[in-house]
Amino acid sequence: MSMRVRIGVVFAVLLGLCLPVVGQSAGRRESRIGGYGYRESADFVVKRLGLRRNSVVVDIGAGDGWWSSKMVAKLGPKGVIHAGEVDQKKVDAMKTKWADLKQIKPYLCPTDGTGLETDSCDLAFLSKTYHHLNKDGHVAYLKHLKEVVKPSGKLVIIERHQALASGRGAEHAWLPGLLGHQAEEAGWMMLRCELIPGSDHFMATFVQPEAFAKAFAKRREAAEKKKAAKENKPPEEKNAAEEKKAPPE
Numbered sequence: 001m002s003m004r005v006r007i008g009v010v011f012a013v014l015l016g017l018c019l020p021v022v023g024q025s026a027g028r029r030e031s032r033i034g035g036y037g038y039r040e041s042a043d044f045v046v047k048r049l050g051l052r053r054n055s056v057v058v059d060i061g062a063g064d065g066w067w068s069s070k071m072v073a074k075l076g077p078k079g080v081i082h083a084g085e086v087d088q089k090k091v092d093a094m095k096t097k098w099a100d101l102k103q104i105k106p107y108l109c110p111t112d113g114t115g116l117e118t119d120s121c122d123l124a125f126l127s128k129t130y131h132h133l134n135k136d137g138h139v140a141y142l143k144h145l146k147e148v149v150k151p152s153g154k155l156v157i158i159e160r161h162q163a164l165a166s167g168r169g170a171e172h173a174w175l176p177g178l179l180g181h182q183a184e185e186a187g188w189m190m191l192r193c194e195l196i197p198g199s200d201h202f203m204a205t206f207v208q209p210e211a212f213a214k215a216f217a218k219r220r221e222a223a224e225k226k227k228a229a230k231e232n233k234p235p236e237e238k239n240a241a242e243e244k245k246a247p248p249e
């Protein structure tokens with residue numbers, strides 16, 4: 001075998017050994033982005049939730065309770081996270097895993113609702129669960145959440161962006177536009193929708209328009225009262241008030 005042929009054979013063998021490694025790391029990178037890569041931006045997500053101490057959260061489709069465990073510190077010892085799951089094994093696993101975090105309350109929830117009372121939560125949180133909800137039951141589920149979440153509360157939904165996903169990933173994804181329509185139909189108002197940095201997942205935040213309408217109505221009423229009071233003042237009172245305002249000569 002000539003020297004050239006020998007070098008060629010060695011090169012081919014080395015290339016053969018290296019390719020699977022390169023392929024594996026590319027695959028790992030892909031699954032990190034598409035799979036649970038969004039978890040790496042947990043700080044970003046939790047900050048955006050704007051959680052307050054003593055709040056009550058429902059984490060729907062909590063899975064292993066990872067997100068519940070990230071939220072808990074913001075709520076303080078009196079906060080509560082109802083970690084809802086439809087899978088009893090996951091509920092049991094969460095009970096064991098988070099036994100030290102008393103604020104996390106894993107429970108078996110129905111598939112068509114949270115089973116929680118009206119106005120009992122400050123935040124409804126669904127991470128990669130929305131696409132699992134019953135087919136054609138999304139708007140009804142969002143209407144139910146409007147009942148469960150207090151008027152001042154929020155709804156946050158994380159999903160993989162369907163337009164950025166491919167293959168099987170696209171089956172476990174959703175379109176933000178479709179979600180926006182469904183949420184609006186259910187009576188929610190979109191506050192913002194953004195991509196989670198470093199991932200192909202988006203995070204949509206919704207509020208209840210009634211809460212804003214009430215606040216605006218109050219402000220309008222106060223402004224109108226003030227204006228009316230100014231207009232109805234007797235002239236002497238008006239002059240006295242204006243004299244008071246005038247700078248000393």
Ligand SMILES: C[S@@+](CC[C@H](N)C(=O)[O-])C[C@H]1O[C@@H](n2cnc3c(N)ncnc32)[C@H](O)[C@@H]1O
Binds near residue numbers: 062064066086111132
């Ligand atoms: C992809 S996992 C997401 C887990 C976790 N939220 C996360 O982001 O890591 C979806 C979870 O939703 C649960 N699930 C499916 N349908 C549900 C429903 N109707 N209500 C509540 N949970 C549901 C599944 O059992 C599963 O654990």
